[in-house]
Amino acid sequence: MTTTTPPVTLDDVRAAAERLDGVAHRTPVLRSRTLDALVGAEVHLKCENFQRVGAFKFRGAYNAASRLTPEQLSRGIAAYSSGNHAQAVALAARELGTTAVIVMPEDAPPSKRAATEAYGAEIVTYDRYTGDRVAVAKALAAERGLALIPPYEHPHVIAGQGTAALELIEEAGELDVLIAPVGGGGLIAGSATAVKGLYPGTRVVGVEPEAGDDTKRSLEAGHRVSIPVPRTIADGQALHTPGELTFSVNQRLLDGIVLVDDDEIREAMRFAFERLKIVLEPSGATPLAALLTGRAGRLPNKVGLILSGGNVDAARFALLCGSGT
Numbered sequence: 001m002t003t004t005t006p007p008v009t010l011d012d013v014r015a016a017a018e019r020l021d022g023v024a025h026r027t028p029v030l031r032s033r034t035l036d037a038l039v040g041a042e043v044h045l046k047c048e049n050f051q052r053v054g055a056f057k058f059r060g061a062y063n064a065a066s067r068l069t070p071e072q073l074s075r076g077i078a079a080y081s082s083g084n085h086a087q088a089v090a091l092a093a094r095e096l097g098t099t100a101v102i103v104m105p106e107d108a109p110p111s112k113r114a115a116t117e118a119y120g121a122e123i124v125t126y127d128r129y130t131g132d133r134v135a136v137a138k139a140l141a142a143e144r145g146l147a148l149i150p151p152y153e154h155p156h157v158i159a160g161q162g163t164a165a166l167e168l169i170e171e172a173g174e175l176d177v178l179i180a181p182v183g184g185g186g187l188i189a190g191s192a193t194a195v196k197g198l199y200p201g202t203r204v205v206g207v208e209p210e211a212g213d214d215t216k217r218s219l220e221a222g223h224r225v226s227i228p229v230p231r232t233i234a235d236g237q238a239l240h241t242p243g244e245l246t247f248s249v250n251q252r253l254l255d256g257i258v259l260v261d262d263d264e265i266r267e268a269m270r271f272a273f274e275r276l277k278i279v280l281e282p283s284g285a286t287p288l289a290a291l292l293t294g295r296a297g298r299l300p301n302k303v304g305l306i307l308s309g310g311n312v313d314a315a316r317f318a319l320l321c322g323s324g325t
Contacts (some may be wrong), residue, residue: 001016004224005090005273006154006193006249006252007158007245007248008155008158008159008162008179008189008190008193008200009197010192010193010194010197011126011221012155012156012159012162013159013162013163013166014166014191015072015159016059016063016156016159016162016163017163017167018293019037019062019066019067019160019164020059020062020063020160020163020262023062023095024051024052024058024059024062024163025050025051025052025169026167026188027046027047027048027049027050027051028047028050029044029045029046029047029113029167029168029171029172029279030044030045030047030276031043031044031045031278032045032275034139034176034275035276037294038160038292039291039303040175040299041297041299041300041301041302041303042301042302042303042304043291043305044168044171044175044302044303044304044305045288045305045307046164046165046167046170046304046306047278047307048164048169048284048306048307048308049278049279049280049281049284049307049310049311050308050310051164051309052088052091052283053084053087053088053091053311054084054087054114054115054120054309054310054311055084055087055088055236055281055284055307055309055310055311056084056161056164056187056306056308057066057081057084057085057087057088057089057151057309057310058087058088058089058092058162059153059160059161059163059164060085060151060154060157060159060160060161060186060190061079061083061085061088061089061091061092061149061157061160062087062088062091062092062095062154062158062160063157063159063160063163063206064149064154064157064160065077065089065092065096065098065149066092066096067092067156068096068147071097072099072147073097073098073147074099074149075098075144075146075226076093076098076099076100076144076145076146076147076160077089077092077093077098077099077100077101077146077148077149078100078101078102078103078137078140078141078146078148078149079100079101079102079103079131079148079149079150079151080102080103080104080133080134080136080137080150080151080286081102081103081136082104082105082108082109082112082128082149082225082235082238083104083108083112083113083115083183083235083236083238084110084112084236084309084311085115085151086102086104086108086112086113086121086123087115087116087119087311088118089102089114089121089149090102090119090120090121091119091211093119093120094119094120095114095120097226099119099120099122099269100119100120100121100122100124101122101123101124101140101144101146102116102121102122102123102124103125103126103133103136103137103140104116104123104124104125104126104147105125105126105127105128105133105287106125106126106127106128107128108235108268109235109311109312109316110313111312111313111316112311115311118182121195122233124136124140128229128275129229129236131178134150135161139249144234145276150243151184151186151189151240152183152184152185152186152189152243152245152246153184153186153243153245153246153324154181154245155245157186157247157307158186158189158190158193158245159193160182160190160306161187161189161190162189162190162191162193163190163193163194163321164187164191164192164306165178165180165190165192165195165304165306166188166194166323168304168306169175169195169198169199172302172304173193173302174198174199174202174302175199175202175302175304175324176202176299176300176301176302176303176305177202177203177204177205177255177296177299177303177304178191178192178195178202178203178204178302178303178304178305178306179205179206179207179290179291179296179303179304179305179306179309180204180205180206180207180287180305180306181206181207181208181234181237181283181284181286181287181289181306182208182215182237182250182257183212183236183237183239183249183283184239184242184243184246185206185215185239185242185246185247185249186243186246187251187306187308188204188206188246188247188250188254189245189246189250189253189267191204191251191306192204192249192250192254193249193253194238196253200260201322203255203256203260203300204253204254204255205254205255205256205257205290205296205297206250206254206257206258206297207257207259207260207286207287207290207295208237208257208258208259208260208286208295209230209232209233209234209237209238209259209261209262209265209286210232210259210260210261210262210280211230211231211232211238211261211262212227212230212232212234212238212239212306213227213257213259214226214230214239214240214241214242215250216240216244216259217259218241218247218251219250219251219254221258222251224240224241224244224247225241226240227240227241228240231281232262233262233265233266233280233320234262234282234283234286235282235283236281236282236283236284236308236309237283238284256296258290258297259295260289260290260293260295261274262319263284264289264293264295265286265289266282266283266293266320266321267289267292268280268286268288268292269281269282269291269317269320269321270321271287271292272285272288272307273317273321278307278310279310279312279317280307280309280310280312281303281309281310281312282310282312282320283308283309284307284308284309284310285307287305287307287308288299288304288305288307291303
C-alpha cells in the first residue's frame with residue numbers, strides 16, 4: 001500500500017506563522033450584530049484588507065521569499081500578478097534586502113501598479129487576453145537569474161496564505177464552516193489545510209465570480225479545465241484555470257464552490273462600507289456576497305469569512321458602488 005504526502009500540511013502552515021510573526025500583521029476578526037441577525041448565524045470576519053499591502057498575499061510572498069538562499073536573494077525575485085501578489089513580492093523583497101521584477105497585465109488597476117512601483121519593483125507588462133504571463137515571467141527569470149515566486153502554485157506560498165485561517169480559528173475557535181474567495185486557489189488551499197488539520201468536521205466553501213468559475217467546473221469534472229479569460233470586476237479572481245498544485249489540495253479538501261455575480265459583489269462592497277465600516281476590493285467581497293445572497297446555503301451556527309483584500313482606489317470604489325457600472 002502506498003500513501004501520498006500532501007504538498008502542504010498543518011505543520012507547514014504553523015512554521016509559516018512563526019516566520020511571519022512580527023513581520024505580517026495579525027489582522028482583526030470583526031463581528032457585527034447586524035450581519036448576524038441578517039443571515040441568522042454567528043459570523044466572524046477575518047479582515048485581510050488590513051494586512052500589509054492591503055491583502056492576504058503578503059503572507060505567502062514573504063514566507064516563500066524568506067526561505068530563499070542568500071545567493072538567490074542576492075540575484076533578486078521575479079513574480080507575475082494582477083496586483084496584490086505583485087505588491088506582496090515587492091514588499092517582501094524590500095524587507096529582505098533584495099529586488100523584484102513583476103510581470104503585470106497592461107490593464108491592472110492603476111492603484112495596484114503604482115503601489116507595486118512604490119515598493120521599489122520593476123514592472124514588465126503583457127496583454128492578459130493574448131499573452132501568457134507564466135511564460136513571460138519564466139523567460140524573464142531565466143534570462144536574469146531571478147528566483148520566481150508564483151502567486152499560488154508553490155507550497156511555501158500556500159502555507160503562508162493558510163496562516164490567515166489559522167489565526168482566525170485561534171481567535172474564534174472551532175467553526176462550522178469557513179468561506180473564502182477562490183482565484184488561483186492558494187488562499188483556499190492553505191486555509192483548508194489549516195482548518196481541516198485542526199477540525200476535520202469544519203466545512204470549507206470557496207467563492208468564485210460567475211464569469212470565472214474555473215475551479216467549480218474543474219471540481220465537477222474531476223480534473224482541471226480551462227475557460228476563456230473572465231471579464232469580471234473581481235480582477236483578482238479573473239483566471240482561466242486553477243493551479244495544478246492548488247487544485248490537487250482543493251480537490252481533496254474543499255466541500256464546495258458557490259458563485260456570485262458582479263452586481264452581488266458590488267452590493268457586498270456597499271454593505272461592508274456602510275454597515276461594517278470597512279473597504280473591500282471586489283475579490284475580497286465575494287465571500288460576503290455569498291453570505292448576503294444566501295448562495296452559501298443554509299448556514300450553521302458559527303461561520304468564518306476571509307475577506308481577502310481591500311486594494312481598490314477611491315475613484316473605482318465610487319464607480320463600482322455608486323453607479324453600478
